[in-house]
Structures are given as C-alpha cells and as structure tokens.
Amino acid sequence: MYEGAVQDLIDELGRLPGVGPKSAQRIAFHLLQADPDDVKRLVEALTEVKQRVRFCQTCGNVAEAEQCRICADARRDRTSICVVEEPKDVVAIERTREFKGRYHVLGGAISPIDGIGPEDLRMTELMSRLASGEVTEIIIATDPNLEGEATASYLARLLRPMGLRVTRLASGLPVGGDLEYADEVTLGRAFEGRRLIDV
Amino acid sequence: MPLYRDEGIVLRTQKLGEADRIVTLLLRSRGKVRAVGKGVRRTRSRFGARLEPGMLVDVQCYEGRSLDTVTQAESLASWGEAIARDYATYTAAAAMLETADRLTEEHEPTLQQFLLLSGALRSMAERAHDPGLVLDAYLLRALAVAGWAPSFHDCARCGAPGPHRAFHVASGGTVCSVCRPPGSASPAPETLALLAALLAGEWVVADASDVRHRREGSGLTTAFLQWHLERGVRSFRLVEREQPPGRPPARSALGTAG
Ligand SMILES: [Zn+2]
Ligand SMILES: [Zn+2]
Numbered sequence: 001m002y003e004g005a006v007q008d009l010i011d012e013l014g015r016l017p018g019v020g021p022k023s024a025q026r027i028a029f030h031l032l033q034a035d036p037d038d039v040k041r042l043v044e045a046l047t048e049v050k051q052r053v054r055f056c057q058t059c060g061n062v063a064e065a066e067q068c069r070i071c072a073d074a075r076r077d078r079t080s081i082c083v084v085e086e087p088k089d090v091v092a093i094e095r096t097r098e099f100k101g102r103y104h105v106l107g108g109a110i111s112p113i114d115g116i117g118p119e120d121l122r123m124t125e126l127m128s129r130l131a132s133g134e135v136t137e138i139i140i141a142t143d144p145n146l147e148g149e150a151t152a153s154y155l156a157r158l159l160r161p162m163g164l165r166v167t168r169l170a171s172g173l174p175v176g177g178d179l180e181y182a183d184e185v186t187l188g189r190a191f192e193g194r195r196l197i198d199v
Numbered sequence: 200m201p202l203y204r205d206e207g208i209v210l211r212t213q214k215l216g217e218a219d220r221i222v223t224l225l226l227r228s229r230g231k232v233r234a235v236g237k238g239v240r241r242t243r244s245r246f247g248a249r250l251e252p253g254m255l256v257d258v259q260c261y262e263g264r265s266l267d268t269v270t271q272a273e274s275l276a277s278w279g280e281a282i283a284r285d286y287a288t289y290t291a292a293a294a295m296l297e298t299a300d301r302l303t304e305e306h307e308p309t310l311q312q313f314l315l316l317s318g319a320l321r322s323m324a325e326r327a328h329d330p331g332l333v334l335d336a337y338l339l340r341a342l343a344v345a346g347w348a349p350s351f352h353d354c355a356r357c358g359a360p361g362p363h364r365a366f367h368v369a370s371g372g373t374v375c376s377v378c379r380p381p382g383s384a385s386p387a388p389e390t391l392a393l394l395a396a397l398l399a400g401e402w403v404v405a406d407a408s409d410v411r412h413r414r415e416g417s418g419l420t421t422a423f424l425q426w427h428l429e430r431g432v433r434s435f436r437l438v439e440r441e442q443p444p445g446r447p448p449a450r451s452a453l454g455t456a457g
Contacts, residue, residue: 018216112293112434113211146251149283157286 006032058129060105060122062087070094070102077101080137083126083155085109085148093141096188101137104129109147110154118154130162137165139194144169156197167194204259205229206275208316209252210300214240222250222269224258225299225316230308234260234267252296253279253320278324287439288323291330294434295319295337301428302345311344331413331440332405335420336397343398347371347427351395354378362388368422390415414440 002010006028014024031039055061056068063069070076070090080101084090090103106121129135138159142148156166169190207224210231215221218240223233236250249256249272259271282292299316303309319337323330339349350372352361359375365383367374373391374383390412396404397416408416417440425431 017214020216110437112290112437113297115433115436117437146253146279146283146289149280150286150289153284153286153289 055105059103060087060107060125061090061103078134080139081126081129081135082139082141084141085143085151089141089143092187093191096184096191098188098191099139101139106142106151109142109151111147121151123155123158127158130159130164135164137167139167139169139191140197141169152197160197166197168197169194202259202261202270203229204257206255206257207232208296208299208313208320209250209254209256209279210296211252212236212250220250221266223300224256225303225313226258227310227313228308229306231300231303231305232260232267233305234258234269235263236269236272249274249277251277251279253282253292255317255320276321276324278320281324282320285326285330288326288330290434290437290439291334292320292323294334294432294438295323297432297434298338298341298424301430301432302341309344312341315340315344328402328406329413331417331438332397332408334438335394335413335417336400336405338420338424339394339398340400342424342427345427347423349394349398349423351391351398362391364388366391366419368419368426372423384419386415386419387412390419394419 009028009031010021010024013019013027014021016024019027031042052064053062054064056063056071057066058071059068061068061070063071065072077100080099081104082093082099082101083104083106084093085106085108087105090105093099093103104122104126106123106126108116108121110116110118110121138155140152140155142151152168156168159166169187205226205228207226210223210225212223213221215235218238220236220239221233222236222239223231225231239250250269254274255276255278257273257275258269260267260269278292282288295316299312303312315337319333322328322333327333342349349355352363352373353359354361354363354373354375355367355371356374356378359377361373361375363373363375364385365374365376365379366372366386367380367383370378370380370383374380389409393405393408393412393416396402396408397420421435425435
C-alpha cells in the first residue's frame with residue numbers, strides 16, 4: 001500500500017477493464033514521473049470525452065451531437081439496420097466498407113447469469129425505429145458466441161413476424177470470439193455470406 | 200506444474216483482461232475447477248469456440264495456485280450451439296448451468312452431478328422434451344444428489360404414507376394433515392404426480408402433463424431450490440415458461456414461510 005494520492009490513483013486505474021493491480025501500479029508510477037504537459041493532455045482528453053461525447057439518440061452509438069455521424073449521414077441506406085452489441089463493433093464493421101445502412105447498438109447481449117435480460121438492452125428503441133416501415137432488412141451482428149447467438153435468436157423471434165428480412169452474419173466467423181477481433185477480410189466475407197435466420 | 204486431462208462441461212465464462220477468459224468447468228473426475236483460457240476471445244484462437252458455456256470438452260490443463268490454465272481443448276459435443284438457436288431452451292439451459300455452479304464446490308469430485316448435467320444438456324440440444332420440463336427434472340435430481348431429495352408422496356416430516364394434499368417447501372415436500380405447518384400450499388394432485396415423474400425420470404407421464412400443472416410444478420421446484428441455496432439463482436428471472444392458453448400468469452402460493 002502507498003500513501004494517499006498515489007494509492008487513490010492506483011485504485012482508480014485498477015478499476016479500468018483489463019488493468020490488474022500490477023499494471024495499475026506501473027501506470028501510476030509512469031504518470032508520476034511523466035512530463036506535466038503530457039499528464040495535462042491526458043486529463044483534458046478524459047474531461048473532454050465525458051463532456052462532449054454522448055450516445056446517439058437513434059442508434060446508441062457514440063456521438064458528439066444528438067445523432068451520431070452515421071445516423072446523420074443522408075447518404076446511408078435507410079432500409080437496412082445492422083444490430084451490434086457495442087459501439088466498438090460499429091467501428092469494426094465500418095472498417096470493412098461492406099455495409100451501407102445504419103446501425104443499432106444494443107449495449108450488450110442477453111446473459112441470464114449476469115442478470116441481463118432483453119429489457120436491459122436497447123430492444124424497445126429498435127422496435128420504435130421499425131414502426132415507420134422504412135426498414136426492410138435487419139442484419140444481426142452480435143458476437144459469434146453463445147450469448148450473441150441467443151440474443152440473435154431472441155431478436156429473430158421478435159422481428160420475423162413483422163415481415164422483415166432477418167439475417168445473421170455467418171460464414172467465416174469462428175464461434176467463441178469477439179466481433180472486434182475479427183479482421184476486415186473475414187468480417188467483410190461474413191457480410192456477403194449472411195444467412196436468413198430460421199426460427 | 201502438474202498437468203492433467205479430463206472431460207468437462209463449461210458452466211460459465213468471464214472476460215479476463217484483453218482477450219482471455221476465466222472458464223468454470225465441471226469436470227468428470229475432478230469436480231469443479233476454474234481455469235484461464237488464454238487468448239480465447241480472439242477469433243483466431245485455436246480453442247475459443249470449444250470453451251463456450253454448455254460445451255462438452257476434453258481438456259488438458261495445468262494446475263495453478265488459484266486458477267488452472269487450459270492448454271488444450273477438444274470438442275466432444277457442442278450442445279451450446281443447438282441450445283442458443285432456441286431462446287426458450289437457452290434460458291432454461293442457462294438456469295441449469297448456474298444451478299450446477301451453485302450446487303458444486305471447487306475440487307470436490309461429483310460424478311453424479313456431471314452425468315446429470317450432461318444428460319440434461321444433451322436432451323435440451325436434441326429437443327427431446329419441453330425445455331421447461333427438462334429444467335425441472337434436472338433441478339429436482341440435482342437437489343436429490345446434493346442430499347435434498349424432495350418428497351412428493353409420503354409426509355416429509357413424519358414419514359406417514361401418502362398421498363397428502365399439503366406441500367411445504369421448508370419441510371421438504373408433501374406433509375400430512377397432522378404435520379402441515381401454516382402457510383403450506385395445496386397443489387393439484389396432478390402437479391405432485393408430475394414432479395414425482397420428473398424426479399424418477401418417467402418421461403411418458405411428464406410429456407403427457409397439462410400446461411397448468413407444469414406451471415405449478417415449476418413454481419414449486421424453483422421455490423424448493425431457492426430455499427436450499429443461500430442466494431437466488433439469477434438466471435431464473437429469464438426462464439420462459441409455457442403459458443396456459445387464455446390465462447394471465449399468476450403467482451401461486453409457494454409455502455416457503457416457516
Ligand atoms: Zn446513430
Ligand atoms: Zn406427518
């Protein structure tokens with residue numbers, strides 16, 4: 001244990017995802033010895049992101065205005081929505097340049113053991129986006145793992161009676177991984193090879 | 200560090216750091232262990248796909264001080280995939296996996312719990328019976344293996360031969376009119392017959408049961424399980440049960456008081 005401010009910093013860093021106690025300590029001492037201007041820039045970046053960045057009112061992606069860059073872009077196809085778990089998945093799919101429609105970010109996947117059910121995700125918001133009838137295809141791009149698959153099953157059961165074309169990213173995506181780790185070529189191929197979901 | 204090989208069912212996975220997972224396994228001969236799967240969240244991982252909940256795997260691990268580490272995993276049955284394709288089955292399977300995790304202790308071998316869970320998962324993946332019935336049969340038998348077999352015929356308190364009408368969770372099941380504590384439930388006789396059939400594995404009786412009795416039976420089963428576990432099983436909140444046609448879901452008196 002260190003004294004006061006140093007320990008506080010280590011504790012705060014240790015709460016970040018993927019940062020263990022040893023890394024937290026290493027980062028804290030790095031900051032302690034770093035140039036004051038470097039630290040100031042980091043503090044400003046953190047303050048800025050919490051002040052300026054929010055979540056898109058339409059799709060739930062990160063945004064700097066009421067709507068994100070993609071929802072605000074009039075050139076994007078309004079007939080298809082790609083459903084993903086997290087904003088980082090939007091970034092991964094955008095890198096492939098395969099998809100011209102818009103997104104819907106659920107904020108996670110259904111996970112009974114973690115107490116996360118459909119009502120804890122942005123399902124209602126998705127339903128209300130479909131009310132106008134403009135959207136004709138939903139591409140479900142949840143992670144290719146058990147929770148992602150189950151979330152896709154739930155969505156398909158909900159959406160198919162509405163007469164929509166519901167497809168799932170398929171070929172080439174190995175089960176068990178996170179979508180964000182898929183490379184562009186594999187993810188792009190998965191878009192081309194998407195399959196209709198049978199429920 | 201000692202290396203071992205065993206057959207196991209993945210009960211749950213938790214993210215660890217950037218790309219690793221902590222995998223909770225119920226092993227055939229070693230009981231429950233927690234092991235790290237390194238890099239399994241990367242899509243190029245050699246065995247990430249085999250370490251998903253509900254999978255039956257042949258694993259090789261080396262023992263660690265607090266956590267073991269998975270070095271190899273071969274898939275023996277990917278029940279998880281078949282289960283996730285149907286949402287109602289998925290929620291029932293999730294409740295089984297969480298219950299198995301809660302009923303077992305790390306490093307305490309329990310072949311019976313392993314066989315019970317693998318049988319129930321296979322049955323769900325093959326859509327052999329209604330997933331809600333498979334779940335309840337599993338829960339009743341897992342409780343029985345843990346030493347808490349419920350009674351559905353004789354009095355759970357004095358042993359007076361049944362059938363009895365009253366059911367009291369805290370007393371251990373059906374109770375005679377003398378032993379009956381206040382707050383006991385009075386389930387339909389058919390419900391008690393269904394629960395007895397599920398515990399005994401008489402699937403012909405169970406498959407032919409009425410939706411109303413299935414609902415009442417799952418309420419009693421869940422109450423029974425929750426009574427024996429310190430904390431509630433979170434997954435039960437999402438389990439989808441068949442609804443009797445034209446009837447709003449109602450909460451029945453479960454008799455957990457006392
Ligand atoms: Zn948006
Ligand atoms: Zn009695």
